[in-house]
Amino acid sequence: MTRDDARGDRSARKAAALATAIAKLGVDCALEVRGGLALLLPTPEGVTTLQQDETRRAVLALAKEHGFTHVAIELPTERRRSSTPSTDAPLLRD
Amino acid sequence: MAFDLDTVSEADLTAKTSALAAWLRAHAPVAIGYSGGVDSAYLAVVARQTLGADGALAIIGRSASYPAEQWATARDVARRFDVTVLELDTAELDDPRYAANPSNRCYYCKTELWGRLVPVARARGFATVIDGTNADDLSDYRPGAQAAREHHVASPLAELGFTKLHIRHASRALGIPTWQQPSSPCLSSRVPYGTEVTRGRLHQIELAEAALRDLGIAGDLRVRFHDDLARVELAQAELSTWLEPERLAALTEAVMQAGFARVALDLRGFRSGSLNVLHGVSPA
Numbered sequence: 001m002t003r004d005d006a007r008g009d010r011s012a013r014k015a016a017a018l019a020t021a022i023a024k025l026g027v028d029c030a031l032e033v034r035g036g037l038a039l040l041l042p043t044p045e046g047v048t049t050l051q052q053d054e055t056r057r058a059v060l061a062l063a064k065e066h067g068f069t070h071v072a073i074e075l076p077t078e079r080r081r082s083s084t085p086s087t088d089a090p091l092l093r094d
Numbered sequence: 095m096a097f098d099l100d101t102v103s104e105a106d107l108t109a110k111t112s113a114l115a116a117w118l119r120a121h122a123p124v125a126i127g128y129s130g131g132v133d134s135a136y137l138a139v140v141a142r143q144t145l146g147a148d149g150a151l152a153i154i155g156r157s158a159s160y161p162a163e164q165w166a167t168a169r170d171v172a173r174r175f176d177v178t179v180l181e182l183d184t185a186e187l188d189d190p191r192y193a194a195n196p197s198n199r200c201y202y203c204k205t206e207l208w209g210r211l212v213p214v215a216r217a218r219g220f221a222t223v224i225d226g227t228n229a230d231d232l233s234d235y236r237p238g239a240q241a242a243r244e245h246h247v248a249s250p251l252a253e254l255g256f257t258k259l260h261i262r263h264a265s266r267a268l269g270i271p272t273w274q275q276p277s278s279p280c281l282s283s284r285v286p287y288g289t290e291v292t293r294g295r296l297h298q299i300e301l302a303e304a305a306l307r308d309l310g311i312a313g314d315l316r317v318r319f320h321d322d323l324a325r326v327e328l329a330q331a332e333l334s335t336w337l338e339p340e341r342l343a344a345l346t347e348a349v350m351q352a353g354f355a356r357v358a359l360d361l362r363g364f365r366s367g368s369l370n371v372l373h374g375v376s377p378a
Contacts, residue, residue: 034320036372039358044339051337056361070372072325072358075346 018066025049025058029073036069047073097274102263110254111140111264117250118144121222125215127207128152128179129160130168132258133226133251135272136265141224142177143268151220152177155184155207158293159280161300163307171272180218182210187293197237197287197370203280204241212245227252228261235370276314277366285319286369295319302352309348311336314364317349324354330363 011033018038019031027049029042040059042050049055050073063071118124122145128134134152141150154160154168172179184206186192192202208223215223225242227249242249251261258277265273281296302317302324313329326349328336336345336359349357360368 034323037320037325039323040361047337047339047342050361051334053334056333060362070325070368071361073361074323074356074358075342 014066014068018062018068021062021066022059025055025062027055027059032074036067038063038066038068038071040071040073042073047075097259097262099259099263099266102259107260107263110256110260113254114140114250114256115144117254118149121224121248121250123149123151123220124222124224125151125153125211125218125220127211127223127225127247128154128168128172128177129226129278130154130164130166130171130272131226131278132265132272132275133228133261135168135171135226135270136261136268137224137226137251138177139171139175139265139268139270142175147176147178150177151215151218152179153211153215154179154181155211156181157184158187158296159203159282159291161278161281161303163304164278167272167275171270175270180214182214184210187291193291195282195285195287195289195291199282199287199291200236200238201241203282204238205244208241208245208247212247222248224248224250229255229257234367283369284316286372289319289321298353299324302349302354305348305352306345309341309344316364316368317352318360318369322355323358324349324352324356325358325360327360327362327364327368333359333361333363 015031015033027042027046029040029046032039060071118141124141126134126138126141128138138152152172186203186206189202192199212223225247228251232252262273281299282291284299285291285295299317299319303315306315313332316327318325346357
């Protein structure tokens with residue numbers, strides 16, 4: 001295993017753990033990792049849940065616990081809805 | 095946009111403004127590195143009012159990293175307060191050390207700025223060149239400050255202990271419209287260190303931010319460049335509003351029109367030096 005592979009594995013594990021933790025808050029989303037940035041790709045319902053200050057604060061706290069310095073949500077667009085496969089599992093991209 | 099100006103002591107501010115006037119008189123005439131931001135606008139107006147039209151010259155360095163909107167503000171303040179303005183073109187983007195965007199990028203920018211501005215000021219009889227660095231800036235990561243020192247540029251606001259709040263408070267008292275303006279660093283600050291700064295990218299960021307301003311976002315705002323992705327930072331208080339479906343769609347569309355394929359909204363909201371944190375230059 002190369003150093004890059006190991007780093008990729010760690011990153012994927014970190015992302016999977018965060019996605020699972022966020023799902024428990026009622027925010028259904030896929031997750032993409034870009035360095036210290038956790039990019040959430042929520043469903044429209046997930047965006048609605050994130051309108052609550054308390055939920056956002058909880059997501060930020062979880063992200064920090066999992067080693068991320070930044071969390072952003074990619075806004076759902078027609079383009080993304082048509083290109084994202086339907087799945088119940090977190091989508092991890094790095 | 096709300097600032098806690100009540101925390102500023104009137105007595106402290108009076109003492110500081112008197113000290114600033116005395117400092118300016120002792121170093122007159124002065125040329126000011128002028129961007130039209132909160133700090134340099136205040137400094138330019140006070141210098142003009144203290145030293146008269148011949149005693150103060152505000153010099154703008156124009157380049158692709160300087161937003162057109164801010165240039166318009168700089169000109170507007172100068173017109174309202176009768177500040178004499180000189181414009182110079184700067185070419186920091188032509189310096190490969192700047193364009194490569196290292197963590198000390200600001201050093202190369204300010205080296206270019208002061209390297210052009212100081213000789214012009216001196217040739218016009220302005221022996222003292224000053225900038226709007228304030229006391230808060232001293233605790234932040236500011237590699238540009240080294241270039242200012244190398245060119246003997248003085249920072250009276252920082253020297254006399256003016257914080258940003260002091261400057262906003264004093265600006266409001268003088269009727270300077272920038273008193274409630276968000277902080278406005280150059281457009282290159284939206285590009286992560288290590289990612290090349292190009293005129294095209296800066297233009298894209300500027301278009302996106304201008305489009306968001308047109309939607310009514312008045313407070314803190316940054317469009318951070320992450321290649322195909324724009325990460326939008328808004329004031330925390332505005333986040334819930336902009337997470338409403340219709341507004342969210344409008345925000346996304348506005349940023350995509352500027353040429354970004356993907357748009358993300360930062361959940362923590364605006365943070366000064368956010369990219370420094372992301373890249374480990376500043377602590378989280």
